[in-house]
Amino acid sequence: MPTKHNKRSKANEASQKERRADRHGGGGRASHGRRPARGTGYLSNFTNPHINSNNNARTFDCEDPLDLQLFDYVIVVDVEATCDERRGDGYPHEVIELPAVLVDVRRGLIDRERSFCTYIKPWRNPRLTDFCTELTGITQTDVETAPDITEAVAAFVAWYHDTIPRGAKVVFAADGPWDFKKFLNECHVLRDHVSLPTIFYEYLDIRTSFARRYNHGAPIKLDAMLRYMQLRFEGRPHCGFDDAYNIARLMVAMMKDGCVFDFLLAIPLDDPYHYHLEGYPLYRREEGSGRVDRDVVDDIAKSCFGADYFAFGERQREEVQQYRQAHPHLFKNKNVVALKRRRDRAALRQRRLWLYRVLVVLVSVALVLALCLPRAWLPFHRRAAVLDEEAAL
Secondary structure: OOEOOOHHHHHHHHHHHHHHHHHOOOOOHHHHOOOOOOOOOOOOOOOOOOOOOOOOOOOOOOOOHHHHOOOOEEEEEOOEEOOOOOOHHHOOOOEEEEEEEEEEOOOOEEEEEEEEEEEOOOOOOOOOOHHHHHHHOOOHHHHHOOOOHHHHHHHHHHHHHHHOOOOOOEEEEEOOOHHHHHHHHHHHHHHOOOOOEHHHHEEEEHHHHHHHHHOOOOOOOHHHHHHHOOOOOOOOOOOHHHHHHHHHHHHHHHHHOOOOOOEEEEOOOOOOOOEOOOOOOOOOEOOEOEEOOHHHHHHHHHHHHOHHHHHHHHHHHHHHHHHHHHOHHHOOOHHHHHHHHHHHHHHHHHHHHHHHHHHHHHHHHHHHHHHHHHHHHOOHHHHHHHHHHHHHO
Protein backbone atom coordinates (compact mmCIF):
# COMPACT_ATOMS: atom_id res chain seq x y z
CA MET A 1 0.00 0.00 0.00
CA PRO A 2 1.65 3.28 -1.03
CA THR A 3 2.02 5.66 1.90
CA LYS A 4 3.43 9.16 2.20
CA HIS A 5 6.47 9.61 4.43
CA ASN A 6 7.17 13.27 3.62
CA LYS A 7 7.44 15.93 6.33
CA ARG A 8 4.49 18.01 5.14
CA SER A 9 1.97 15.18 5.34
CA LYS A 10 3.24 14.13 8.78
CA ALA A 11 3.13 17.72 10.06
CA ASN A 12 -0.45 18.10 8.83
CA GLU A 13 -1.45 14.84 10.48
CA ALA A 14 0.15 15.89 13.80
CA SER A 15 -1.59 19.28 13.77
CA GLN A 16 -4.95 17.64 13.05
CA LYS A 17 -4.51 15.25 15.96
CA GLU A 18 -3.62 18.14 18.27
CA ARG A 19 -6.67 20.14 17.19
CA ARG A 20 -8.90 17.13 17.83
CA ALA A 21 -7.35 16.70 21.28
CA ASP A 22 -7.98 20.37 22.15
CA ARG A 23 -11.55 20.15 20.86
CA HIS A 24 -12.36 17.11 22.98
CA GLY A 25 -10.59 18.26 26.14
CA GLY A 26 -7.47 16.22 25.54
CA GLY A 27 -5.25 19.08 26.64
CA GLY A 28 -2.95 19.74 23.74
CA ARG A 29 0.32 21.61 23.78
CA ALA A 30 -1.31 24.97 24.47
CA SER A 31 -3.31 23.76 27.49
CA HIS A 32 -0.52 21.98 29.38
CA GLY A 33 2.57 23.64 28.00
CA ARG A 34 3.99 20.35 26.76
CA ARG A 35 3.22 17.73 24.19
CA PRO A 36 0.98 14.92 25.47
CA ALA A 37 2.23 11.35 25.49
CA ARG A 38 1.13 9.15 22.64
CA GLY A 39 0.44 5.43 22.67
CA THR A 40 0.25 4.56 19.01
CA GLY A 41 2.83 1.79 18.99
CA TYR A 42 5.33 -0.16 21.01
CA LEU A 43 8.48 1.62 19.89
CA SER A 44 10.62 3.81 22.12
CA ASN A 45 9.51 7.40 22.51
CA PHE A 46 13.06 8.70 22.16
CA THR A 47 13.77 9.91 18.65
CA ASN A 48 16.73 11.51 16.96
CA PRO A 49 15.77 15.05 15.84
CA HIS A 50 17.74 14.51 12.62
CA ILE A 51 15.81 11.30 11.89
CA ASN A 52 12.21 11.71 13.05
CA SER A 53 10.22 14.57 14.53
CA ASN A 54 7.38 12.69 16.27
CA ASN A 55 7.42 10.86 19.58
CA ASN A 56 6.12 7.35 20.08
CA ALA A 57 5.14 5.18 22.98
CA ARG A 58 7.99 3.34 24.64
CA THR A 59 9.14 -0.06 23.68
CA PHE A 60 10.99 -0.77 26.91
CA ASP A 61 11.36 0.81 30.31
CA CYS A 62 15.01 1.62 29.56
CA GLU A 63 16.00 3.48 26.43
CA ASP A 64 18.82 1.98 24.41
CA PRO A 65 20.25 2.86 20.98
CA LEU A 66 18.75 -0.36 19.64
CA ASP A 67 15.28 0.95 20.50
CA LEU A 68 15.70 3.77 18.00
CA GLN A 69 15.55 1.38 15.05
CA LEU A 70 12.39 1.23 12.95
CA PHE A 71 12.47 -2.53 12.33
CA ASP A 72 12.47 -5.54 14.64
CA TYR A 73 14.46 -7.86 12.37
CA VAL A 74 16.88 -7.26 9.52
CA ILE A 75 17.81 -9.91 6.94
CA VAL A 76 21.30 -9.26 5.56
CA VAL A 77 21.88 -10.61 2.04
CA ASP A 78 25.17 -10.85 0.13
CA VAL A 79 24.86 -13.05 -2.95
CA GLU A 80 27.68 -14.61 -4.95
CA ALA A 81 27.40 -14.84 -8.74
CA THR A 82 29.13 -16.53 -11.65
CA CYS A 83 32.02 -14.53 -13.09
CA ASP A 84 34.83 -14.68 -15.63
CA GLU A 85 37.99 -12.63 -15.22
CA ARG A 86 38.50 -12.36 -19.01
CA ARG A 87 35.01 -11.15 -19.96
CA GLY A 88 34.50 -8.61 -17.17
CA ASP A 89 31.23 -6.66 -17.14
CA GLY A 90 29.96 -8.32 -20.32
CA TYR A 91 29.63 -11.67 -18.58
CA PRO A 92 26.02 -12.84 -17.97
CA HIS A 93 26.13 -13.16 -14.18
CA GLU A 94 23.91 -15.63 -12.34
CA VAL A 95 23.46 -15.97 -8.59
CA ILE A 96 25.04 -19.16 -7.25
CA GLU A 97 24.79 -18.50 -3.49
CA LEU A 98 21.88 -16.89 -1.62
CA PRO A 99 22.62 -16.28 2.08
CA ALA A 100 20.25 -14.51 4.46
CA VAL A 101 21.66 -13.69 7.91
CA LEU A 102 19.01 -12.87 10.51
CA VAL A 103 19.61 -9.94 12.88
CA ASP A 104 17.48 -9.62 16.02
CA VAL A 105 17.60 -5.84 16.32
CA ARG A 106 16.24 -5.32 19.85
CA ARG A 107 18.66 -7.82 21.34
CA GLY A 108 21.54 -6.80 19.10
CA LEU A 109 22.02 -10.46 18.15
CA ILE A 110 23.07 -12.17 14.93
CA ASP A 111 21.19 -15.45 14.81
CA ARG A 112 23.44 -17.73 12.77
CA GLU A 113 21.48 -20.86 13.72
CA ARG A 114 18.21 -19.58 12.27
CA SER A 115 19.74 -17.93 9.21
CA PHE A 116 19.30 -19.19 5.64
CA CYS A 117 21.78 -20.15 2.93
CA THR A 118 21.66 -22.19 -0.25
CA TYR A 119 23.77 -22.71 -3.35
CA ILE A 120 22.05 -22.24 -6.72
CA LYS A 121 22.58 -24.10 -9.97
CA PRO A 122 23.17 -21.62 -12.83
CA TRP A 123 21.25 -21.86 -16.12
CA ARG A 124 23.26 -19.90 -18.68
CA ASN A 125 26.74 -21.07 -17.71
CA PRO A 126 26.34 -24.28 -15.72
CA ARG A 127 30.11 -24.79 -15.70
CA LEU A 128 31.91 -22.51 -13.23
CA THR A 129 35.14 -20.87 -14.31
CA ASP A 130 38.33 -21.49 -12.38
CA PHE A 131 38.40 -17.80 -11.50
CA CYS A 132 34.89 -18.04 -9.99
CA THR A 133 35.77 -21.10 -7.89
CA GLU A 134 39.00 -19.53 -6.67
CA LEU A 135 37.26 -16.25 -5.80
CA THR A 136 34.13 -17.58 -4.08
CA GLY A 137 35.23 -21.02 -2.89
CA ILE A 138 32.14 -22.54 -4.53
CA THR A 139 32.92 -25.76 -6.38
CA GLN A 140 31.25 -27.37 -9.36
CA THR A 141 29.87 -30.10 -7.10
CA ASP A 142 28.22 -27.48 -4.88
CA VAL A 143 26.15 -26.03 -7.73
CA GLU A 144 25.42 -29.27 -9.56
CA THR A 145 23.59 -30.68 -6.55
CA ALA A 146 21.89 -27.35 -5.73
CA PRO A 147 18.39 -26.13 -6.67
CA ASP A 148 17.86 -23.65 -9.48
CA ILE A 149 16.96 -20.03 -8.83
CA THR A 150 13.19 -20.54 -8.70
CA GLU A 151 13.51 -23.47 -6.29
CA ALA A 152 15.94 -21.50 -4.15
CA VAL A 153 13.53 -18.55 -3.94
CA ALA A 154 10.71 -20.92 -2.98
CA ALA A 155 12.92 -22.40 -0.23
CA PHE A 156 13.72 -18.90 1.01
CA VAL A 157 10.04 -17.93 1.15
CA ALA A 158 9.29 -21.08 3.16
CA TRP A 159 12.12 -20.20 5.55
CA TYR A 160 10.79 -16.65 5.81
CA HIS A 161 7.33 -17.86 6.80
CA ASP A 162 8.72 -20.31 9.37
CA THR A 163 11.31 -18.00 10.94
CA ILE A 164 9.88 -14.47 11.07
CA PRO A 165 7.30 -14.00 13.87
CA ARG A 166 3.91 -12.81 12.76
CA GLY A 167 3.57 -9.11 13.54
CA ALA A 168 7.28 -8.27 13.37
CA LYS A 169 8.59 -5.48 11.13
CA VAL A 170 11.28 -6.90 8.84
CA VAL A 171 13.47 -5.42 6.13
CA PHE A 172 16.38 -6.57 3.95
CA ALA A 173 19.86 -5.05 4.05
CA ALA A 174 22.91 -5.28 1.78
CA ASP A 175 26.32 -3.73 1.26
CA GLY A 176 25.55 -1.58 -1.77
CA PRO A 177 23.10 -1.93 -4.67
CA TRP A 178 24.71 -4.87 -6.43
CA ASP A 179 22.95 -7.75 -4.67
CA PHE A 180 19.33 -6.68 -5.06
CA LYS A 181 19.40 -4.20 -7.92
CA LYS A 182 21.99 -5.75 -10.25
CA PHE A 183 22.20 -9.50 -9.63
CA LEU A 184 18.68 -10.32 -8.47
CA ASN A 185 16.60 -7.70 -10.29
CA GLU A 186 18.49 -6.91 -13.50
CA CYS A 187 20.08 -10.31 -14.13
CA HIS A 188 17.32 -12.63 -13.02
CA VAL A 189 14.02 -10.72 -13.07
CA LEU A 190 14.44 -8.41 -16.07
CA ARG A 191 16.76 -10.61 -18.12
CA ASP A 192 15.69 -14.17 -17.22
CA HIS A 193 12.07 -13.38 -16.21
CA VAL A 194 12.38 -15.00 -12.78
CA SER A 195 9.55 -14.21 -10.38
CA LEU A 196 10.59 -12.74 -7.03
CA PRO A 197 8.39 -11.67 -4.10
CA THR A 198 8.07 -7.93 -3.60
CA ILE A 199 9.98 -8.05 -0.30
CA PHE A 200 13.11 -8.32 -2.50
CA TYR A 201 12.29 -4.89 -3.99
CA GLU A 202 13.25 -2.75 -0.97
CA TYR A 203 16.31 -2.84 1.28
CA LEU A 204 18.68 -0.85 3.49
CA ASP A 205 22.05 0.09 1.98
CA ILE A 206 24.65 -0.35 4.74
CA ARG A 207 27.52 1.17 2.72
CA THR A 208 25.64 4.37 1.96
CA SER A 209 24.42 4.72 5.55
CA PHE A 210 27.96 4.26 6.84
CA ALA A 211 29.35 6.80 4.38
CA ARG A 212 26.82 9.44 5.36
CA ARG A 213 27.34 9.02 9.09
CA TYR A 214 31.04 8.28 9.45
CA ASN A 215 32.92 9.17 6.23
CA HIS A 216 31.51 12.48 4.93
CA GLY A 217 29.46 10.71 2.27
CA ALA A 218 32.37 8.83 0.69
CA PRO A 219 31.68 5.05 0.43
CA ILE A 220 34.41 2.60 1.45
CA LYS A 221 34.75 -1.17 1.32
CA LEU A 222 33.60 -3.64 3.96
CA ASP A 223 37.07 -4.26 5.44
CA ALA A 224 37.61 -0.53 5.97
CA MET A 225 34.17 -0.11 7.55
CA LEU A 226 34.86 -2.99 9.93
CA ARG A 227 38.22 -1.52 10.92
CA TYR A 228 36.59 1.85 11.59
CA MET A 229 34.19 0.14 14.03
CA GLN A 230 37.08 -1.74 15.71
CA LEU A 231 36.08 -5.06 14.13
CA ARG A 232 37.92 -7.65 12.05
CA PHE A 233 36.58 -9.73 9.20
CA GLU A 234 35.65 -13.23 10.33
CA GLY A 235 35.59 -16.11 7.85
CA ARG A 236 36.46 -16.29 4.17
CA PRO A 237 36.17 -13.19 1.94
CA HIS A 238 33.77 -13.60 -1.01
CA CYS A 239 31.98 -16.44 0.76
CA GLY A 240 28.40 -15.21 0.59
CA PHE A 241 27.38 -16.28 4.09
CA ASP A 242 30.60 -15.02 5.71
CA ASP A 243 30.28 -11.69 3.91
CA ALA A 244 26.65 -11.33 5.04
CA TYR A 245 27.58 -12.29 8.59
CA ASN A 246 30.28 -9.59 8.75
CA ILE A 247 27.92 -7.02 7.25
CA ALA A 248 25.47 -7.94 10.01
CA ARG A 249 28.23 -7.47 12.62
CA LEU A 250 28.97 -4.05 11.16
CA MET A 251 25.29 -3.14 11.19
CA VAL A 252 24.84 -4.12 14.86
CA ALA A 253 27.92 -2.07 15.81
CA MET A 254 26.50 0.94 13.95
CA MET A 255 23.12 0.51 15.66
CA LYS A 256 24.72 0.41 19.11
CA ASP A 257 26.62 3.57 18.17
CA GLY A 258 23.32 5.35 17.54
CA CYS A 259 23.03 5.06 13.74
CA VAL A 260 19.36 4.79 12.77
CA PHE A 261 18.69 2.87 9.55
CA ASP A 262 15.69 4.63 8.08
CA PHE A 263 16.76 5.25 4.46
CA LEU A 264 15.01 2.62 2.36
CA LEU A 265 16.02 1.95 -1.23
CA ALA A 266 13.08 0.94 -3.41
CA ILE A 267 13.32 -0.92 -6.71
CA PRO A 268 10.44 0.08 -9.04
CA LEU A 269 7.61 -2.44 -9.22
CA ASP A 270 7.12 -1.96 -12.95
CA ASP A 271 7.97 -5.49 -14.17
CA PRO A 272 5.27 -8.13 -14.71
CA TYR A 273 7.16 -10.89 -12.92
CA HIS A 274 7.04 -9.91 -9.24
CA TYR A 275 4.40 -11.18 -6.84
CA HIS A 276 3.25 -10.03 -3.43
CA LEU A 277 3.58 -12.19 -0.32
CA GLU A 278 0.10 -12.23 1.17
CA GLY A 279 0.03 -10.82 4.67
CA TYR A 280 3.43 -9.09 4.54
CA PRO A 281 3.67 -5.33 3.92
CA LEU A 282 6.07 -3.07 2.06
CA TYR A 283 7.39 -0.01 3.88
CA ARG A 284 8.58 2.03 0.88
CA ARG A 285 7.64 5.62 0.22
CA GLU A 286 5.12 6.38 -2.49
CA GLU A 287 7.79 8.57 -4.09
CA GLY A 288 10.32 5.69 -4.14
CA SER A 289 13.65 5.53 -2.33
CA GLY A 290 14.10 7.83 0.64
CA ARG A 291 13.89 8.30 4.38
CA VAL A 292 10.90 6.50 5.90
CA ASP A 293 9.01 7.85 8.88
CA ARG A 294 8.75 5.88 12.11
CA ASP A 295 5.04 6.56 12.60
CA VAL A 296 4.19 5.55 9.04
CA VAL A 297 6.16 2.30 9.38
CA ASP A 298 4.17 1.53 12.53
CA ASP A 299 0.87 2.39 10.85
CA ILE A 300 1.65 0.15 7.87
CA ALA A 301 2.49 -2.77 10.19
CA LYS A 302 -0.65 -2.22 12.26
CA SER A 303 -2.94 -2.11 9.23
CA CYS A 304 -1.35 -5.28 7.82
CA PHE A 305 -0.93 -7.44 10.94
CA GLY A 306 -3.77 -6.15 13.12
CA ALA A 307 -3.86 -7.77 16.55
CA ASP A 308 -0.73 -9.79 15.75
CA TYR A 309 1.25 -6.54 15.73
CA PHE A 310 0.35 -5.74 19.35
CA ALA A 311 0.63 -9.36 20.51
CA PHE A 312 4.14 -9.57 19.09
CA GLY A 313 5.05 -6.22 20.65
CA GLU A 314 3.99 -7.30 24.14
CA ARG A 315 5.72 -10.64 23.84
CA GLN A 316 8.90 -9.13 22.46
CA ARG A 317 9.02 -6.38 25.09
CA GLU A 318 8.96 -8.90 27.92
CA GLU A 319 11.51 -11.21 26.31
CA VAL A 320 13.92 -8.39 25.46
CA GLN A 321 13.70 -6.91 28.95
CA GLN A 322 14.59 -10.28 30.45
CA TYR A 323 17.48 -10.69 28.01
CA ARG A 324 18.87 -7.22 28.71
CA GLN A 325 18.65 -7.70 32.45
CA ALA A 326 20.45 -11.03 32.16
CA HIS A 327 23.17 -9.57 29.89
CA PRO A 328 23.61 -5.92 30.96
CA HIS A 329 27.23 -5.80 29.78
CA LEU A 330 26.08 -6.18 26.16
CA PHE A 331 24.11 -2.94 26.19
CA LYS A 332 25.38 0.59 26.18
CA ASN A 333 22.61 2.08 28.28
CA LYS A 334 23.54 2.34 31.96
CA ASN A 335 19.86 2.28 32.90
CA VAL A 336 19.81 -1.41 31.97
CA VAL A 337 22.54 -2.06 34.55
CA ALA A 338 20.70 0.05 37.11
CA LEU A 339 17.50 -1.88 36.45
CA LYS A 340 19.31 -5.17 37.06
CA ARG A 341 20.75 -3.82 40.31
CA ARG A 342 17.31 -2.70 41.46
CA ARG A 343 15.92 -6.12 40.62
CA ASP A 344 18.74 -7.80 42.57
CA ARG A 345 18.16 -5.53 45.58
CA ALA A 346 14.44 -6.26 45.50
CA ALA A 347 15.15 -10.00 45.41
CA LEU A 348 17.55 -9.60 48.35
CA ARG A 349 14.89 -7.74 50.32
CA GLN A 350 12.41 -10.52 49.63
CA ARG A 351 14.87 -13.14 50.90
CA ARG A 352 15.58 -11.11 54.02
CA LEU A 353 11.86 -10.69 54.70
CA TRP A 354 11.33 -14.43 54.29
CA LEU A 355 14.19 -15.21 56.65
CA TYR A 356 12.82 -12.71 59.20
CA ARG A 357 9.41 -14.38 59.13
CA VAL A 358 10.95 -17.81 59.53
CA LEU A 359 13.02 -16.53 62.44
CA VAL A 360 9.94 -15.07 64.17
CA VAL A 361 8.14 -18.39 63.85
CA LEU A 362 11.12 -20.31 65.22
CA VAL A 363 11.49 -17.96 68.21
CA SER A 364 7.78 -18.23 68.97
CA VAL A 365 7.93 -22.01 68.87
CA ALA A 366 11.02 -21.97 71.09
CA LEU A 367 9.26 -19.81 73.70
CA VAL A 368 6.22 -22.08 73.75
CA LEU A 369 8.42 -25.13 74.16
CA ALA A 370 10.41 -23.42 76.91
CA LEU A 371 7.21 -22.80 78.89
CA CYS A 372 5.66 -26.22 78.37
CA LEU A 373 8.40 -28.79 78.19
CA PRO A 374 10.06 -28.36 81.64
CA ARG A 375 6.88 -29.53 83.40
CA ALA A 376 6.54 -32.50 81.07
CA TRP A 377 10.09 -33.59 81.82
CA LEU A 378 9.70 -33.55 85.67
CA PRO A 379 9.16 -36.90 87.50
CA PHE A 380 5.59 -37.68 88.48
CA HIS A 381 5.96 -36.99 92.24
CA ARG A 382 7.83 -33.75 91.61
CA ARG A 383 5.18 -32.69 89.11
CA ALA A 384 2.42 -33.39 91.66
CA ALA A 385 4.29 -31.33 94.28
CA VAL A 386 4.60 -28.40 91.87
CA LEU A 387 0.89 -28.60 91.08
CA ASP A 388 0.03 -28.64 94.82
CA GLU A 389 2.19 -25.58 95.45
CA GLU A 390 0.48 -23.75 92.58
CA ALA A 391 -2.95 -24.72 93.94
CA ALA A 392 -2.03 -23.48 97.40
CA LEU A 393 -0.98 -20.15 96.00
